[in-house]
Amino acid sequence: MKALTRRQREVLALAANGNTNQQIARWLHISRDTVNNILGNAYRTLGAHDRAHAVAIALAVGELGVQQIIVPDQQRGAAA
Template sequence: MKGLTARQQQVLLLAADGNTNVQIAARLQISSHTVAEVLTAAYRTLGARDRANAVALAIWRGDISLGELAGIARTAA
């Protein structure tokens, strides 16, 4: 089973934090079109239908950890 790339993991974690494609793009200094393409590739790899499903599947598969998500929550608080 193919895993997510480091960039796909990074973008998916930022999406899990509630960021829009435009916000993710600004943070990573890439275009929002690139963010959309990275997310689409991640969805395809995971077999996901949307952001929430992609995050859940990435956790289940071990591509992202609950610790990484908790780290996002700590920085947001």
């Protein structure tokens, strides 16, 4: 499988943490269309159908690390 670019990993990590495409665009100072294109290319590279599938595949193949996923405080207590 072809590797994701640094930018694709960065945008996918932001998406994995619950950010909308608009929030990602503002954070990175790019357009929402650019975010859509970056994510679309990442989905194709990973063979994913959607955001959740892309994140799952990226985690499974090591493109994203679990340490990049921020667990909300209310979930931390529930997992213990």
